[in-house]
Amino acid sequence: QVQLVESGGGLVQAGGSLRLSCAASGRTFSSYAMAWFRQAPGKEREFVAAITKSGGSTYYADSAKGRFTISRDNAKNTVYLQMNSLKAEDTAVYYCAADVKLGVRAIQYPYWGQGTQVTVSS
Numbered sequence: 001q002v003q004l005v006e007s008g009g010g011l012v013q014a015g016g017s018l019r020l021s022c023a024a025s026g027r028t029f030s031s032y033a034m035a036w037f038r039q040a041p042g043k044e045r046e047f048v049a050a051i052t053k054s055g056g057s058t059y060y061a062d063s064a065k066g067r068f069t070i071s072r073d074n075a076k077n078t079v080y081l082q083m084n085s086l087k088a089e090d091t092a093v094y095y096c097a098a099d100v101k102l103g104v105r106a107i108q109y110p111y112w113g114q115g116t117q118v119t120v121s122s
Contacts, residue, residue: 003025007022016120019081037095086118
């Protein structure tokens with residue numbers, strides 16, 4: 001089992017940047033693929049980005065390609081989401097998630113953090 005805690009959200013102007021962090025408990029962090037999802041008010045939770053256990057491969061939603069970068073540091077049990085050129089439509093609660101298999105569907109992931117709010121003002 002793994003416990004996840006996100007941080008780094010906040011209020012930023014359109015065009016700005018934020019870096020989200022997700023710290024994982026336990027000694028088996030490198031056994032999990034990691035992903036970021038987001039959920040805006042009144043909308044379903046949607047995939048943003050994912051990274052393999054080793055960090056060797058990454059995957060992005062079309063809305064994130066070219067603007068967001070997912071990375072991980074297995075020595076620090078942490079996964080990151082660097083978000084640049086933020087837009088108002090990026091406003092959402094951002095969640096990190098863990099599973100032994102990498103995927104893009106939220107239902108697949110058994111472990112979730114509590115979420116961190118990102119608000120982009122236009």
